Amino acid sequence: MKSLAQNYRSQCPLSAALEMIGDKWSLLIVRDMCMGKSRYGDFQNSPEGIPSNILANRLRQLEENGIIKKQPYQTNPPRYEYLLSPKGADLLPVLQQLGLWAHRYVPGSMPPPDDFMAAKPEELLAGK
């Protein structure tokens, strides 16, 4: 996670948020994690087809920003999975609103899945 005295463009919370997650891919990874995905390969297999180097970079940034945590799930060979932190899980309401908005205004987009809309941040932490 970035150290304390972070210098953002302004003191506006929205602006700070966009400096962390304002791009085309970061929130898609968070979306996948909200849906139970946790491994590098899972994220790569999402239909949007994130390039591998971008994925590695975004996972690093999300971890630096305290939104996700990287944890080993086996030691031989060493392999890691990615889990939402409380900060990351609390992005769920944002994603839910954004999903609703897009479904309302983007012709041809699917409605957000029921389990996604019914989820709550607390449920996304440890016990899957």
Add this chain to the structure above:
Amino acid sequence: MKSLAQNYRSQCPLSAALEMIGDKWSLLIVRDMCMGKSRYGDFQNSPEGIPSNILANRLRQLEENGIIKKQPYQTNPPRYEYLLSPKGADLLPVLQQLGLWAHRYVPGSMPPPDDFMAAKPEELLAGK
């Protein structure tokens, strides 16, 4: 606004939304418009200091995506202002959630202003 048969990366509404507004500046412009700003110079004077060419580009994209509308406010010299469409105004709940999130987790960020949190999409349209 982009024509119908738009080809997005996937049918996921979140993904489509991020193709429209997934960058560090677009939602800041929408934020400013939610706060009553409407002119090029207003946006440029926001504390984040958006570069002029980026601002022009983002206003064009937001208009193409039907989020804002460009309207003349005087004819000599021809000058335009930018207003939220219903689609744009309905981004307010997303911004409110994101503002709350960031204020909760970004040390040093201001709370979202009261009038911003109290606003409703309908109020952002014609009658200011």
Add this chain to the structure above:
DNA sequence: TCCTATCACTTGCTAATTGCAAGTGACCAG
């Protein structure tokens, strides 16, 4: 033992985007 496969990345390289600084065009006021 050697071969193949899996998973999680990294590297190289080109193309596109960003951001800074400066410039432009239309007009108005003195």
Add this chain to the structure above:
DNA sequence: CTGGTCACTTGCAATTAGCAAGTGATAGGA
């Protein structure tokens, strides 16, 4: 005729994105 305002545009260097291919650790099978 000069200077100023507003809303952009342009040029250019620097950063970032994206594609394709490669790497390293290990397991499993012939």
